[in-house]
Amino acid sequence: MSSLTIKDLAKKLNVSPSTVSRALRNHPDISQATQRKVAAAAEKYNYHPNQLAQSLQKKRSNTIGVIVPEIRHHFFSNVISGIEEIAYENGYIIMVCQSNETLARERMNTQALVANQVAGLLIAISSETTAYDHLESVLNQKVPLVQFDRVVESLKTSKVVVDDYHAAYGAVEHLIESGYRRIGHLAGQDGIALNQHRFEGYRDALQDHGLQVEEQFHVHGGYREEDGRAGAETFLAMDVMPEAILAINDPVAVGLFTRFKEAGVRIPEDVALVGFSDTPAAALIEPALTTVYQPAFEMGRMAVSLLLKQFEAGPDFIPETVTLETKLLVRGSSAARRVS
Incomplete structure (x- = not known):
């Protein structure tokens, strides 16, 4: 050199x-x-x-660390694209790590990025993250931190989220208006705010329309397609299956879809399905999957914009939460129920 x-x-x-x-x-x-x-x-x-000299002069590097649960998840790859666009325009590069949905790897990634003196961190927590000491350590070291999508609400950071409660409420209300009454929910793990808000939206939509939450229809799982297949096995083993299911995300909904199809369960005649995030697969399966659209690219742009805003504010920084709008995309997997 x-x-x-x-x-x-x-x-x-x-x-x-x-x-x-x-x-x-x-x-x-x-x-x-x-x-x-x-x-x-x-x-x-x-x-x-000389990046090192620049870092010493500015007291921070020109690298922004990004931690996501999985890069292969279309939602998070879109978020990363949004982050990169704004970061690049402002003279920063990004370093992306994936936690692979584990707390241990998330801790390791966080420590490594901070040790490499990144200018700041952007993170969506893993499905296992119910302990937050590693993120508190980041804040104690005065490293700017912004959370997106899956967040720890108690941490005093800026956040970018969607209105998970009303998105889930609207999805379940659509199912009720389409004639479904026994409605299940294949949720994520306990302890994650996003999961709790979506469950509360599901529960309240049922109760507000005079329907009961049937505990056996509220099944916990993960965020991957294989978790959807495992959830389908749980539903298939029931004496009486739900008439419709709200899945925590699209990969899980696709897992439900494929396993149900293998078992001869018709969609939506036997079970209607609704996903969350609007991945490409949602429109490719037949019938196409009804899903809640999340603006992933815009979420990435907004997350890094809040981080840049924090850089400029310095000690005067005040955390803020930005809530982005969602939209229910109604497709064939939740067509109006025909009662024979």
């Missing part, structure tokens, strides 16, 4: 070091012609910014 400094490059171009610095960061105050000139010179002289 060349030992050329930003001052050396500025001298060769006969401009100030600050102009070179801003040009390399695509600062809007620098003309495109100058940006191209500086970029060409940087390539010619093999100039690479």
Whole structure:
């Protein structure tokens, strides 16, 4: 790597070091012609910014750490795309880790990112995260932290969420209005705020329409397709199955769908299904899956925007929560029930 400094490059171009610095960061105050000139010179002289020196000067790096439960989950990959877009526009790069839905890996990822002196952290907690000491440690070390989607409500951080309660309420109300009465819920694990809010929406929609919550129809699981298949086995073993099921997310709903199909259960004639997040698979299965659309890309953009806002505010930072809107996408898996 060349030992050329930003001052050396500025001298060769006969401009100030600050102009070179801003040009390399695509600062809007620098003309495109100058940006191209500086970029060409940087390539010619093999100039690479000294990230360590910049970090020491700014007291933080230009890297933002991101921890998600699973990168393969379409929802989180879209969130990451949104994060990257805004981060890149503002001169930051992102370092993405996945917890693989385990608390142990989430702790390890958090410690590693902080040790690498990231400018800040963005996190959606794992399904196992009911202890938060590692996140409290991040805050105690004054590392900016923003939570999104799955959050710890008690932590004093900025958060980006959707209105899980009303989204679930609306989904169940749609099922009731479509003629379904015995409605189940394949939920996530206990102890996660998102799961609790969706359950409360499910419960209240039933009760507000004069229906009972039948405890055997409230089944706990995880967030993956295999958890949906396992949940389907639980429902299939019941003497009387629910007429409709609200799944915690689309992968779980797809798992329910495929196992029910294998068992000869017709959808929606025997069991109607509703998912959550609107993944591509939701529209590809037949009948297509009714689901709650979540603005994943916008969630990522908003999460990193709140982090950048915290950088600027410094000690005057006040946490804020942004709640994004959802939309129920009605498809064939919850078609109106035909009573013979």
